[in-house]
Amino acid sequence: xxxxxxxxxxxxxxxxxxxxxxxxxxxxxxxxxxxxxxxxxxxxxxxxxxxxxxxxxxxxxxxxxxxxxxxx
Numbered sequence: 540x541x542x543x544x545x546x547x548x549x550x551x552x553x554x555x556x557x558x559x560x561x562x563x564x565x566x567x568x569x570x571x572x573x574x575x576x577x578x579x580x581x582x583x584x585x586x587x588x589x590x591x592x593x594x595x596x597x598x599x600x601x602x603x604x605x606x607x608x609x610x611x
Contacts (some may be wrong), residue, residue: 559575
């Protein structure tokens with residue numbers, strides 16, 4: 540599923556359940572850990588090749604215009 544689709548799903552969920560709004564920071568950390576494991580397996584690289592904590596803020600992860608910059 541595309542990044543935009545995931546952001547839309549999160550925004551709709553937060554709109555329907557405003558009580559969840561204080562919680563995404565913890566969810567981002569948990570999801571990041573899961574994503575690192577998946578990416579490491581798919582790319583056949585070690586987990587420690589990724590930052591140990593999510594390098595993006597909650598605001599960045601939900602911002603429709605934000606895309607991380609990658610080093611060449």
